[in-house]
Amino acid sequence: MRITPKNAQLGFDNIMPAIALMSQAFWVAWIELIYSGEIYLGPVEPDSLQIIIAYCVSTTAMSLMLIAFGFAHRKVQAIIQKPAWIAGAGALASISTWLDMQLGSMVFVALTGVFTSLLAARFSFLLAQVNPKEIMLSCALVQILASFIYGYVLMLPAGWPPVFMALLPLLGGITSLLDGGRLRYDSVGDEKYSDRGFSFLRLVLAIGVFSIAINIVRGFYPSMIEMDTFAEARGNSSVIFFFVKLVVCFVIAALPLRTNLSRLCYYAFLALAFATLPLPIVGLGSSATLESFGCINALLNLVVWTLLNGIAYKSGRSPIRIFGWGWGTMALCSVVGWLIGFGLFAFDVDSAVLPTIEVLLLAVMLVCGIIVVNPGVIDGLFRPVDGDDEAVSISIGGSREANQMLEDELMRKESSNCSDCSSCPAMKPVRVSDQEGERKPGRWRRAVASMAADCDLSERERDVFELLLKGYTKNRAAEELCISYNTVRSHVRNIYVKCDAHSQQDLIDGLESYLRERE
Incomplete structure (x- = not known):
């Protein structure tokens, strides 16, 4: 086949989704490497306390910036579409990461969170352009690619891991620019956001409670174990969660297109809540418990990321506002959980008391999952912002009309008596309003x-x-x-x-x- 400019452009467009995944994977791998603390440049190896403080400072700076983006989402939307801003934010985040490893200053740690928040806003904006099933697959594949990058960086020859780690934010920013063709979505109706603001507040509250409960253990156990044990536990959890992510990818790929997204995310929340119950009680040991809660936290991130971007995609609201307030609150609450866990250790709280605390937190999580937020609340967030009372499709495969058209197509193929497809009733598109009976628009x-x-x-x-x-x-x-x-x-x-x-x-x-x- 002769290569023409048009064919080359089509081929380039086909690899755009893979490039978008790589840009987000670079960012996730950078976060995992910072949390592990296995790469450093100073003369003294950092202890677990220094790692906890650095992680909390960086995450707090990023979460506060994301929440602020939610209030100024239109200005941020204009900024993230400018290549110079994204490339500059990636470069400054890389420089701050290198200076942090050189000097160990908390100022540069905070700057890494500030600059990478702009990259996170762009990534969320990219994900909000595809249907929920693609969002779920993309998030799971990003986690898998991040695990590969994480392992690759640690296996580099001496002297190279710090360099590559510092370059990850810059690589993430630059590769995200190659998929800029999708950044043309302009949300509408944000002035009506207050109509369902209370429902979103309930969702954010539930996400925050889940994040605090899970991260208390993640802040308690690293304080009481040695750095070598902490790094080993972090490496083991990365390997375990890699296989968990593979299973999640296969499950998501096998889901029917008509799977209800709100029910799927809701039951995933409840499953994660129940999964936290036996871990402190069975006495797996500090390292094994830390590994288990690390996997649960990563799954919670996957569910929340999918839910927030799915709401932005289906409702037409600003992805930056939805993601900034939702994810920013979750990240901030994870820091609160870490600090509570570290406070329990600092006050010499016996680790035997931790199961009791976790059981109480589980009760709070279940109350949030049943009363504060429920499928009805999530369903309401998926409705468009046009003020219409009609229910909208919240399946993972696209609009209700699209799903109906797929079913009609299957019926047409199965029918052997249909000779004129253009006149076949099954091929006529079914409008949503026709399926809703006499409901007034x-x-x-x-x-x-x-x-x-x-x-x-x-x-x-x-x-x-x-x-x-x-x-x-x-x-x-x-x-x-x-x-x-x-x-x-x-x-x-x-x-x-x-x-x-x-x-x-x-x-x-x-x-x-x-x-x-x-x-």
């Missing part, structure tokens, strides 16, 4: 229907038209409707002609006049 949807009728849009054009009004890009609209990009582009051209518009913003401005008529 909301004001926003009525305005959309009125504008579409006035512009004489076809049924498929109306589907694309509605997504454009929600701020979807052509790529994301194609994924949501399970049709090709070229088909969406053709529909968009027809919509612009029929609506006498020249841009997506013109359509949104036109809809505002219809909304004012219904006030």
Whole structure:
């Protein structure tokens, strides 16, 4: 096959998802290496207390920055789309990491958290462009790739591990720029976020309680074991969790597309809560318990990351706001858990008392999982921000309409009597409103229907038209409707002609006049 610029571009586009995974894997591996404390440049090997303090300072700085990003999400959204800012943040994080290893100053430790927070915001923005199943697979694959990078760095010849570790943030920032084509999503309706702000607050509260409960043990046991034992426990947990991540990947890949995402994440929360109960009680020893809680914490990160980005994808809210407030709170609460665990050790609390404390925390976790946050609360967060009362699809495979179209396609293939596919009822797209009976549409949807009728849009054009009004890009609209990009582009051209518009913003401005008529 002759290589042409178009073929080269298509080939480059096909490897973009892999490059995006590598950029996030570099960042995760950097975090794991900082936590292990196995790479240092100073004349004296750091003890576990120094590692705990450094990890807490860096994580606190990053979490506070992410929470602040949530309040200024539109400005941050503009910043993370500028290559110079991302490359600069990666370079400054790498320089701070090197200076931290050289000088051991807490100032440079805090700066690593500040600069990498911008990279984390960009990664979350990239993940919010794909459907929840891809998000889950991406998060699990990122953890696997990070384990490979973690092991590779430790096996490098003497003198090279510190250099490579310092370069990881820069590599993560630069490789994320190669997937910048996805960064065109502009969330809408954030001014209505307060409508369900209390539900999100309940979710964040539950995530914070889970994080504190799990990280108390992770802060207690490293203080009472030697550095060699701590590093060995960290290495063992990395190996164990590598195989756990492989199993998780296979499970996610085998999930049907109609799997309910909110139920899946909710039951995962409960499973993690029950998993923490027997670990301190069975008396595995400090190292084994630390390894087990490290795996549980990594699984909690996977669930929370999937849930937050899934909410941003399905609801249309700002990924930076959802991820910044959710993940920032979780990271901050993990620091609180570490400090509580270290405080128990500092006050000479007997390790035999820890199981009792964990059982009490388990009770609090279950209360959060049953009363504070439940599937109904999570379902509400997945609804779009258009003010519509209709229930939306929260399956892992895309929209409800897309799932229905897949089922219709299977029915068509199984039918041997269907000779004219164009006239087959199974091939006609089923609109969400047709499946919801007599439920009355909301004001926003009525305005959309009125504008579409006035512009004489076809049924498929109306589907694309509605997504454009929600701020979807052509790529994301194609994924949501399970049709090709070229088909969406053709529909968009027809919509612009029929609506006498020249841009997506013109359509949104036109809809505002219809909304004012219904006030």
